[in-house]
Amino acid sequence: MIEIEDLQYRWPGDEHDTLSIERLTVESGERFFLRGPSGCGKSTLLSLLGGILVPDSGKVTVNDKVINRLTATQRDRWRSDNLGLIFQQFNLLPFLSVTENVLLPCRFSKLRLNRATSGGHTPVEEARRLLQALDLNPEDFSGTVGNLSVGQQQRVAAARALIGAPPLILADEPTAALDAETRDRFISLLLDEASAAGSTVLVVSHDLGMIPSFDRDMDLMSLNNNSSSVTSGDS
Amino acid sequence: MTVLRLAFASLWNRRSTVVLTVLAIAMSVALLLTVERVRHETRNSFANTVSGTDLIVGARSGSVQLLLYSVFRIGNATNNISWESYQDISRHPEVEWMLPVSLGDSHRGFRVMGTSQAYFTRFSYGRKRQLRFTDGQPFDDVFDAVLGAKVASALGYELGQSIIMSHGLGEGAIYTHDGQPFQVSGILAPTGTPVDRTIHVSLEGIEAMHVDWQQGAKIPGKETSLDEIRQRELIPKAVTAALIGLKRKTSTFRVQRFINEYREEPLLAILPGVALQELWGLLGVAEKALFLVSLFVVLAGLVGLVAVLMAGLAERRREMAILRSVGARPWQVFGLLCLESLLLTLLAIGVGLLLFYAVFLLGSQWLSSSYGLDMTLGLPLLREWGILGILVLAGLLAGVLPGLRAYGQSLADGMSIRV
Ligand SMILES: Nc1ncnc2c1ncn2[C@@H]1O[C@H](COP(=O)(O)OP(=O)(O)OP(=O)(O)O)[C@@H](O)[C@H]1O
Numbered sequence: 001m002i003e004i005e006d007l008q009y010r011w012p013g014d015e016h017d018t019l020s021i022e023r024l025t026v027e028s029g030e031r032f033f034l035r036g037p038s039g040c041g042k043s044t045l046l047s048l049l050g051g052i053l054v055p056d057s058g059k060v061t062v063n064d065k066v067i068n069r070l071t072a073t074q075r076d077r078w079r080s081d082n083l084g085l086i087f088q089q090f091n092l093l094p095f096l097s098v099t100e101n102v103l104l105p106c107r108f109s110k111l112r113l114n115r116a117t118s119g120g121h122t123p124v125e126e127a128r129r130l131l132q133a134l135d136l137n138p139e140d141f142s143g144t145v146g147n148l149s150v151g152q153q154q155r156v157a158a159a160r161a162l163i164g165a166p167p168l169i170l171a172d173e174p175t176a177a178l179d180a181e182t183r184d185r186f187i188s189l190l191l192d193e194a195s196a197a198g199s200t201v202l203v204v205s206h207d208l209g210m211i212p213s214f215d216r217d218m219d220l221m222s223l224n225n226n227s228s229s230v231t232s233g234d235s
Numbered sequence: 236m237t238v239l240r241l242a243f244a245s246l247w248n249r250r251s252t253v254v255l256t257v258l259a260i261a262m263s264v265a266l267l268l269t270v271e272r273v274r275h276e277t278r279n280s281f282a283n284t285v286s287g288t289d290l291i292v293g294a295r296s297g298s299v300q301l302l303l304y305s306v307f308r309i310g311n312a313t314n315n316i317s318w319e320s321y322q323d324i325s326r327h328p329e330v331e332w333m334l335p336v337s338l339g340d341s342h343r344g345f346r347v348m349g350t351s352q353a354y355f356t357r358f359s360y361g362r363k364r365q366l367r368f369t370d371g372q373p374f375d376d377v378f379d380a381v382l383g384a385k386v387a388s389a390l391g392y393e394l395g396q397s398i399i400m401s402h403g404l405g406e407g408a409i410y411t412h413d414g415q416p417f418q419v420s421g422i423l424a425p426t427g428t429p430v431d432r433t434i435h436v437s438l439e440g441i442e443a444m445h446v447d448w449q450q451g452a453k454i455p456g457k458e459t460s461l462d463e464i465r466q467r468e469l470i471p472k473a474v475t476a477a478l479i480g481l482k483r484k485t486s487t488f489r490v491q492r493f494i495n496e497y498r499e500e501p502l503l504a505i506l507p508g509v510a511l512q513e514l515w516g517l518l519g520v521a522e523k524a525l526f527l528v529s530l531f532v533v534l535a536g537l538v539g540l541v542a543v544l545m546a547g548l549a550e551r552r553r554e555m556a557i558l559r560s561v562g563a564r565p566w567q568v569f570g571l572l573c574l575e576s577l578l579l580t581l582l583a584i585g586v587g588l589l590l591f592y593a594v595f596l597l598g599s600q601w602l603s604s605s606y607g608l609d610m611t612l613g614l615p616l617l618r619e620w621g622i623l624g625i626l627v628l629a630g631l632l633a634g635v636l637p638g639l640r641a642y643g644q645s646l647a648d649g650m651s652i653r654v
Pocket residue numbers: 011012018036037038039040041042043044045206647648651
């Protein structure tokens with residue numbers, strides 16, 4: 001699913017490469033956990049995988065597509081069709097209803113809309129199904145986003161990443177704002193639904209507590225050959 | 236479609252912060268429309284003050300001055316046309332009709348104009364509209380007077396009312412023709428022209444007022460009775476100006492030259508249309524300035540809109556990043572900002588139109604009563620649609636700057652949301 005070869009990336013203005021990765025492979029359907037201390041480049045790597053950033057050199061292949069060779073427009077299209085994204089916090093648009101938030105990817109990608117409705121139901125029904133599968137009650141998601149707890153918000157974000165079954169789901173510290181109990185429940189629900197949809201999941205975090213839920217984990221520090229070493233580290 | 240829905244939802248979410256901006260723009264739009272409409276109506280009513288008259292004749296002075304006193308009853312004539320010249324010109328083969336205008340007296344601030352009976356059938360204004368009586372008939376007796384609509388309504392006069400003219404003009408006229416009271420014989424329908432503010436009497440009436448006068452002052456102790464005056468042959472020595480209608484328009488310049496080169500005394504003949512335009516050109520500067528100022532007020536409103544949208548961007552960075560992460564293209568983020576600006580402008584224009592009509596309904600009464608400016612309520616005029624169209628475009632453009640900023644931000648931020 002993911003192939004990284006000889007990747008190098010440096011933020012403009014930096015003296016050293018932020019990332020220099022010789023090789024990283026993630027199999028299709030795998031649940032992959034990438035750990036590393038703050039500032040080591042986890043979010044940067046996800047942006048590269050999501051085709052938001054383009055490596056200075058090397059090759060990023062996702063789902064058999066060399067995404068760094070695509071034009072910006074092609075990458076935008078590819079991203080909306082193939083990627084589900086979850087951030088650390090504040091994933092939702094406060095001015096949309098919960099269901100509308102979940103449906104957002106279907107509004108920008110025909111492909112995901114088609115996949116979401118392939119089961120013969122409407123997009124809204126699919127959104128509700130996902131929300132319920134992620135343990136949210138109908139009365140929770142009938143109201144506004146602002147009334148939800150952080151844990152509930154993250155589950156709505158997960159439902160949004162899952163809708164239309166994108167091949168790859170990237171999550172950047174999705175549990176940072178959750179306590180240990182909610183975290184575990186969230187991760188297991190996310191991984192279960194992703195498996196059901198057949199999506200590959202890559203989660204980055206410095207929180208090692210959830211490693212047991214994953215098929216494989218790796219330390220970005222050991223993967224990254226950049227010359228500068230990160231000064232602060234908690235691993 | 237999605238972007239439009241997002242723009243609506245996002246704006247609704249921020250309604251408390253954008254409502255003032257919208258109100259500011261709405262008010263400026265209402266101002267602009269009001270100025271434009273008043274401008275239009277003024278120009279119209281201005282151009283409509285006289286029509287069907289081919290030439291205006293007066294003593295030689297400036298053409299604008301002649302127009303001002305003969306048609307608008309503003310200012311004074313420095314000289315008169317002698318009655319002999321008047322009659323001579325009226326006998327010119329190309330002249331179909333000629334209406335005398337004799338000014339110099341007033342009644343409670345309204346000017347008295349001496350003219351002939353033909354005035355009520357020949358004079359026209361607007362699109363060839365004739366004078367109409369709401370009450371009574373033209374003057375018949377020497378001491379009959381016909382009131383303009385405004386005179387009657389302002390002074391509350393009715394038929395048969397006895398009025399006393401003052402010698403000279405304005406409220407301050409101290410000498411009165413109290414020996415010769417006039418009777419109201421007719422009241423004219425409103426015209427929206429200076430006719431409304433005029434008291435019409437016959438030329439004989441003007442003479443009659445001045446029987447006991449000599450060189451602008453009353454001869455002390457002399458009181459000629461009304462009936463005695465009626466018996467006399469009252470022939471004017473001069474008139475202030477005259478309106479001429481020609482048999483054929485093509486002879487206008489020929490007759491004009493004839494009058495301008497008239498040997499017996501220095502006279503001036505002007506084409507009312509040309510003189511009106513000349514006068515409007517003078518007034519037009521103020522009117523254009525007013526329009527420009529209100530245009531700048533709208534511009535200030537739009538700049539405010541840009542500022543509000545720009546200021547909002549900082550806190551909406553996350554919103555943009557989320558949109559990008561769910562598949563929005565950068566141009567859609569750009570479009571979102573432009574749409575928001577457009578929607579706000581449209582809303583402001585809508586509210587502005589409502590405000591405009593409200594002002595209109597409240598103000599037209601006052602404008603009509605105090606300036607004789609009759610505003611017609613109706614859909615925006617073509618030019619106003621044009622202005623609104625340009626405003627819509629400007630609203631769209633106002634979104635470009637914040638849109639570009641958001642576009643740049645969303646490219647630079649990528650998916651990492653930094654708050
Ligand atoms: N938009 C940016 N512009 C410039 N430099 C950046 C940008 N984003 C990140 N960096 C730099 O790249 C390096 C890696 O940042 P990154 O956000 O990828 O780390 P991270 O592992 O995700 O950290 P954290 O766990 O705190 O989220 C940091 O040194 C950071 O300063």
